[in-house]
Amino acid sequence: MARKAYLGVDVGSVSTNLVLLSEEGEVIEKLYLRTRGEPIAVIQRGMRMLATAFSGVDVAGVGTTGSGRRLAAVILGADCVKNEITAHAVASARFVPEVRTVIEIGGQDSKIIILRDGMVLDFAMNTVCAAGTGSFLDQQAARLGVPIERFGELALTSKTPVRIAGRCAVFAESDMIHKQQMGHRIEDIVAGLCEALVRNYLSNVGKGKDIRPPVVFQGGVAANAGMRAAFEKALGTAVAVPEHYNVMGAIGAALLAMEEMECRNEPSRFRGLQALDMDYSASSFECRGCPNLCEVVNIKMGREVIARWGSRCGRWDCL
């Protein structure tokens, strides 16, 4: 008999992650893909890449999370659709049971989650600022001609970080250019940028939160050793990066699906791999029913509309 496994999918603005989790919570297979503005295509591609892994297991539950959670849920036939804050908290508590603070920085979103005894006590997500930290680091690495994978190491070689004005990405960039032209060394500028982004995170997202160790740092940006070092310096405590730091949302979604299926007496709604070969498309129209002029989105499988959302009044929500 094939062993049971749970599929977790996290569709974010920058990356789409898929994880296959064993019943014991072990990661069987994981994928980190770029969304590139095409969530449907990337989900299909990811599922095909997992095809061999699927052949050995029986998918007992599917969970989705991230900003594309509803879309992914419709396409895959998910059993559990959860927001990314809950998913990240659940995954983090699974890998570091005594965790009390989770710092999560992805391509677009930054969040902080405060846990006590494995329970979420408080959380915050970037509101007016501190968004797009991952994308900004990407962009600066490209501008400086440093591969993003080496960006963090480069920061670690600095002994005298330069202070970068980091309130806003636009000003941070012009300040970086200014410091370069003053003749500062590139590693000092890169280290200064990490410190500026950490300062910005702590004063915008982490403000007023009771940050206590153990601190776990996850999300794509956690790969950056410079950012991790800057957090350790600012918080005065060790910051742990879990092994699967960049797919924690997907792991959380899989764990939540497992939890959901344990108390539900019916088989998974998973559409299976065959369903992925169907032709999915999204189209939208402007509803003229009232001055809200909502953009209503139709998700079609072949010629059949399988989901629809977007209206404020809810008149288009049911099929």
Next chain:
Amino acid sequence: MKVTFAHMGNLYITVKALLEDLGVEVVVPPMPSKRTLSIGSRHSPEFACLPLKVNIGNYIEALELGADTIAMAGGVGPCRFGLYGEVQREILKGLGYEFDMVIIDPPQGRLRRVLQQVGRLVGRNSVGRYLRAVRLAWAKMTAVDELEKLAQRVRPFESRRGEASAALERALRLVDEASSIAGVKGALEDGREALLDVKAPGGGAHSAPRIGVVGEVYVVLEPFVNFDVERRLGEMGVLVERSIYIGDWVREHVFKDLLRLRKGRRPYDLAKPYLCHFVGGHGIETVGHTVEYAHRRFDGVIQLAPFTCMPEIVAQDVLPSVSRDMGIPVMTLIFDEHSSDAGVLTRLEAFVDLVERSRSRRDAM
């Protein structure tokens, strides 16, 4: 003379009844929509808070429909709202609209001044007619509050999603259309029955988490600007209670002021250990009501505020200590014209998860 006024939740039902009964022709602005907000924010200073922007949109849409007089509440104290009547007049004049603006300041015991201002709107009327108009408007206001409260109580248990909101909307329309006190009573009775009918069989047997909504009055009462938090939470299975209903607001700010009665002290007393200084707007009430919800063993509190609202920012800074001391989760949502639906929804979902998980842990113990 065609009088208009800004929207604030279902307040229009009461104001319209009052003015029409006094023989004034009323133009109710279209319900706030994306159009209202985009017109309003185009013509408002960027750093003004959301109420001003939506009000401007309401007025322009009403002026387009032929209104020529705007009634607006004034205010006192550190909150900018008191200045908004004047600012709005200037903005609209600058855009070339021709209209008369009547700003009704809070009475603070000076009845004659209020009557003068009201007189500019409604002309001369007999005392009997005033009394009749006030009684009908009062009946409508009470009915609206009662229906809204009932909808909040049945929504988490409705058998089909959206049914409670649809029943509420129908009932409110009947209250709005009623032309006598008996008519209002009938509408209320029908609405009550319709709302109780939406409960699923056995619904209400399981307990739902309870979340209190506090914050700045306009954003709390106007579903368009707060992305329908109340309905959204209800449909996620949460029992919602607001710290303020229109009736309370009128009683506190109009009648007690008019009669120079001492205002209700309770929220102020409860807030005292955390905030004992008047900060304008509803800052103290926000803190006081949060303490009260904690005392009543609510599972969480959500604070709503317009972006840059000073009184609510003060309260927001105080709330983490209330949350820590009383062990009640608190989340703040701040709104402006840039707020997005997806962002609000994600935070609401995460907060409800937080609340439910801590509840199930508590029940297990």
